Amino acid sequence: MGNRHISLKDLARELNVSISTVSRALKDHPDISAAMKEKVKKMAQERRYTPNPLAMGLLKQETRMIGVIVPDLVTHFYASIIAGIESYAKEKGYFILLASSNESYLKEKESIENLLRARVEGFIVCLSQETTETAHFEDLLKLNIPLVFFDRVCLNGRVSSVTADNTEAAQTITQHFYQQGCRRIAFISGPQHLNISKERMSGYLAGLETSKLPVIAELIEACDLSSESATQAMKRLLELKRLPDAVFGINDTVAFAAMKEIKRHGLRIPDDIALVGFTDEFHSTVVDPPMTSVTHPTFEIGRAAASLFFIAKQAKETPQTLVLKTQLVERESSQKNKLN
Known part of the structure; x- marks a missing residue:
């Protein structure tokens, strides 16, 4: 043999x-x-x-495989969530098959088709930034294929999901800036259709209101979540007659790009402009100065998403929405008060 x-x-x-x-x-x-x-x-x-678990699964119409689709396979944020999904799935005797959409709507659709050919039993997905249409997910629901979203979600009320408390986190960031003496707080958001953009914008505005600061339109910018687009957004903020004294980036990729552009203009962080990111990638601790960011319970998000998958697989309960708490990790990039 x-x-x-x-x-x-x-x-x-x-x-x-x-x-x-x-x-x-x-x-x-x-x-x-x-x-x-x-x-x-x-x-x-x-x-x-x-x-052979695959052969046995095919006989039972169960392959014990879950398709997991993420925007990228590089960042620690997604890697940690994947680890959480895999941990829970393993306890249930399941495996995961990974695919990256590379932030592309078409690649996301293609990944679903490829994973279906591989006979996955269902999907756990974080939307690509380009995804504005949901027909490919609607088709899965029509076929009673289990589906769960995390972080970037859609079809609320129809599909179970796990997210961080984006609104509360963004409000905490804005109030943190205020407590550090900042009064012109800028926000670089992401694509408007994404729930993370809407929720973090809502928190930013709530933070301004709580701090009794006005909403200043010129301090609100948007990007497509890429470094290049974030750099251009930061450039526009630095062209204002009155510069912002704080910048909140919708995620760490955006904040890193903003940091680089601020330095390129000869400005100091946090002396001239305080800076905070969101997702707390490993690089937050090694850039100069170390960057304040919001840390997510990523591993727990993964396990929670996997647990909802097995509930969805039973098709006996209504979809659930889980919202997990985050934590603001303060580092030098935003701590103006410590300079005085």
Whole structure:
């Protein structure tokens, strides 16, 4: 047999019996004689036979595989969430198949098609930034294929989801700036259709209101979440007659780009402009100055998303929306008061 995986068919051929006889013998079926059971088990052990979970799954219409689609496979944010999903799935005897949309709507659709061909039982997804249409997800629902969203979500009320408390976190950031003496607080948001943009904008505005600061339109910019687009947004803020004294980036990629542009203009962080990011990537601790950011319970988000997947698989409960708390991790990039 060489190094090839030994199958039930191989054992049946060697023993000159049917595949069903081998299968039932391995399961101690009462219709199989003790002698045959012993013979089959002995050969299975000698040939180092192990059940093929994919083949078994196909027979049962269960492959024990979950398709997981994320915007990228590079950042620690998604890697940690994937680890949480995998951890929970493993406890249930399931595997995950990964795909990256690379922030592309078309790639996201293609990933769903490819994973369906691989016979995944359902999906756990974080939307790409380009996704504005949901027909490809609606099709999954029509086929009763389990679906769960995390972080960037859609089809609220129809599909279970796990998110961070974006509104509260953004409000906390804005109030933190105010407490540090900042009065012209800018916000670089993301694509307007994404829930994270809407929720963090809502928190930013609530923070301004709580701090009794006016909403100044010129201090609100948007980008497509790429470094290049964020750089252009920061450039526009730095062209204002009155510069912002604080900048809140919708995620760390945006904040890193803003940091680079602020420095390129010869300005100091936080002396001239305080800066806060969102997602607390590892790089937040090694840039100069270390960047204040919002840390997510990423591993817990992954486990929660996986738990909702198995609930959705039973199709017995209404969709759930889980909102997990975040924490503002203060570092030098926003701590103006410590300079005085």
